Amino acid sequence: MRKFVNSRAESIKPSGIRKFFDIVSEMKDAISLGVGEPDFVTPWNIRNAAVKSIQRGYTQYTSNRGLLPLRENIERYMSERFGVSCPAEHTVVTVGASEGIDLALRAVCDIGDEILVPEPSYVSYYPGVQLAGGTPVAVKCVKENGFILTPERLEESITPRTKALILPYPNNPTGGIMTKEQLEAIIPVIEKHDLLVISDEIYAELTYGGTHVSIAALKGMRERTVLISGFSKAFAMTGWRIGFVNAPPEIDDAIFKIHQYVIMCAPTASQYAALEGLKESFSDGFSAVESMRDEYNKRRRFMVDFFNSVGMSCFEPRGAFYVFPSVEELGVTGEQFANSLLRAEKVAVVPGDAFGEAGKYHVRCSYATSMANLDEATSRIAKYVKNLH
Amino acid sequence: MKKLETDILKILEEDCRYTPAKIAVMLDKTEEEVCAAIEGLEARGVIVKYTAIVNGERLSDETVQALIEVKVTPQKTNGFDAIAEEIYRFEEVKSCYLMSGGYDLAVFIEGKSLRDVARFVTERLSTLDDVLSTATHFILKKYKIEGTIADKNDVNNMRLSVQP
Numbered sequence: 001m002r003k004f005v006n007s008r009a010e011s012i013k014p015s016g017i018r019k020f021f022d023i024v025s026e027m028k029d030a031i032s033l034g035v036g037e038p039d040f041v042t043p044w045n046i047r048n049a050a051v052k053s054i055q056r057g058y059t060q061y062t063s064n065r066g067l068l069p070l071r072e073n074i075e076r077y078m079s080e081r082f083g084v085s086c087p088a089e090h091t092v093v094t095v096g097a098s099e100g101i102d103l104a105l106r107a108v109c110d111i112g113d114e115i116l117v118p119e120p121s122y123v124s125y126y127p128g129v130q131l132a133g134g135t136p137v138a139v140k141c142v143k144e145n146g147f148i149l150t151p152e153r154l155e156e157s158i159t160p161r162t163k164a165l166i167l168p169y170p171n172n173p174t175g176g177i178m179t180k181e182q183l184e185a186i187i188p189v190i191e192k193h194d195l196l197v198i199s200d201e202i203y204a205e206l207t208y209g210g211t212h213v214s215i216a217a218l219k220g221m222r223e224r225t226v227l228i229s230g231f232s233k234a235f236a237m238t239g240w241r242i243g244f245v246n247a248p249p250e251i252d253d254a255i256f257k258i259h260q261y262v263i264m265c266a267p268t269a270s271q272y273a274a275l276e277g278l279k280e281s282f283s284d285g286f287s288a289v290e291s292m293r294d295e296y297n298k299r300r301r302f303m304v305d306f307f308n309s310v311g312m313s314c315f316e317p318r319g320a321f322y323v324f325p326s327v328e329e330l331g332v333t334g335e336q337f338a339n340s341l342l343r344a345e346k347v348a349v350v351p352g353d354a355f356g357e358a359g360k361y362h363v364r365c366s367y368a369t370s371m372a373n374l375d376e377a378t379s380r381i382a383k384y385v386k387n388l389h
Numbered sequence: 390m391k392k393l394e395t396d397i398l399k400i401l402e403e404d405c406r407y408t409p410a411k412i413a414v415m416l417d418k419t420e421e422e423v424c425a426a427i428e429g430l431e432a433r434g435v436i437v438k439y440t441a442i443v444n445g446e447r448l449s450d451e452t453v454q455a456l457i458e459v460k461v462t463p464q465k466t467n468g469f470d471a472i473a474e475e476i477y478r479f480e481e482v483k484s485c486y487l488m489s490g491g492y493d494l495a496v497f498i499e500g501k502s503l504r505d506v507a508r509f510v511t512e513r514l515s516t517l518d519d520v521l522s523t524a525t526h527f528i529l530k531k532y533k534i535e536g537t538i539a540d541k542n543d544v545n546n547m548r549l550s551v552q553p
Contacts, residue, residue, distance in 0.1 A: 034552065
């Protein structure tokens with residue numbers, strides 16, 4: 001038989017996380033700091049709204065773009081929380097932010113277009129660009145400046161074929177964020193080279209000690225930014241698969257066409273759930289979000305303090321729910337550390353190189369798990385590190 | 390109550406073994422500030438006691454626990470407090486609350502056997518002058534105790550252990 005598999009699909013690498021997962025899932029008593037989703041259950045009112053929508057028989061497709069009241073509430077949400085204009089007519093409600101990333105890349109990439117991907121970052125960007133026919137180009141970020149994208153690093157990564165920049169802040173896996181000043185510093189480079197920004201802001205609600213700044217809120221950037229976000233992290237709704245993408249009109253047209261043909265619409269019950277999440281949050285000042293963030297913040301401080309105290313230098317992450325300590329001082333790579341820690345002490349952390357070469361000497365630890373688990377995991381890690389010396 | 394105090398209480402209610410040093414890290418305060426706040430909470434009787442939550446079902450020596458609904462005649466001068474005190478002074482009584490609704494006092498007691506509990510109710514509780522009536526409910530199984538699910542195996546195992 002001839003080879004049926006598409007060469008692009010064949011060429012993409014399987015996720016480095018997956019490999020690790022198989023080992024962990026068979027291990028008893030393992031504590032996992034490898035989880036990339038909130039450990040909270042979706043707030044009850046949101047779950048209830050979905051149940052009600054099903055009971056009432058709202059089981060048909062919605063409009064392709066998604067329920068208008070949901071898109072209007074997203075518009076209000078983005079404007080009130082982050083000062084970004086997200087007109088409902090240019091919003092597409094997606095199957096998680098993941099679909100938004102895929103749509104944006106497919107709408108933008110032509111064969112050979114270079115798309116800049118700051119590293120370390122979320123595992124899907126690279127294959128996403130490749131599947132869309134583009135060429136991903138890593139922009140290595142370093143811990144010394146909190147894994148932000150600097151104008152210098154950006155400038156030197158640009159070639160005449162560079163078309164767009166993925167901006168993944170607050171960042172998975174580093175927890176790094178970019179402040180308004182840091183974003184303003186890269187804007188001249190973006191404008192000079194006429195780049196599009198694909199801003200993945202799924203962790204926007206999870207920042208500590210300052211509100212998230214969207215690049216789309218900064219002068220001149222709205223018309224060159226595709227903004228992707230969703231409900232998974234802020235409202236603990238990962239399993240609902242519900243997010244959104246808002247793009248400038250021309251790109252939105254392309255995004256909408258792809259979504260229309262490939263997905264039809266995001267799951268109806270999930271849309272009603274998301275709508276409830278927003279409405280309730282407007283009426284109670286986002287109390288569910290605030291209380292989750294407070295809880296994460298406690299754990300975040302606990303984890304940063306812990307890693308620095310055992311000699312694994314850990315810059316202070318100001319976003320998401322990950323810490324990204326370095327294992328360089330221990331003389332091992334992240335992968336070696338993660339493997340032997342798992343075998344010796346049954347604690348799962350994710351090797352940093354799963355998120356790109358720039359993470360080689362780091363491991364990602366998620367603190368989206370109970371304090372009791374973190375307490376136990378950190379004691380085990382402390383024991384392991386002590387034995388290394 | 391100050392935010393620091395409510396934050397500390399939340400942590401201690403989760404696990405009272407956290408040291409002030411660890412709590413200080415979590416809340417971005419100094420150890421001294423946390424110690425002072427805890428001492429204040431103790432002095433004011435907000436923190437009553439540090440204790441362990443025991444699931445008696447897991448113990449081999451069986452005990453019997455019951456909730457007794459007690460209706461009483463309130464007294465003119467001190468309302469329910471005097472009769473409540475008479476009741477909560479009994480060693481068998483583990484908890485005693487004044488309730489709104491169909492009865493007045495909710496009394497949780499623990500005894501070695503059914504007979505033990507029955508004797509307490511008939512001989513000691515019902516014979517008090519101000520007790521009008523009692524209704525005894527034996528506790529059959531505890532699913533959740535003080536905010537904690539009793540079954541150790543009942544963790545939400547739906548989450549995958551490693552994800553992007």
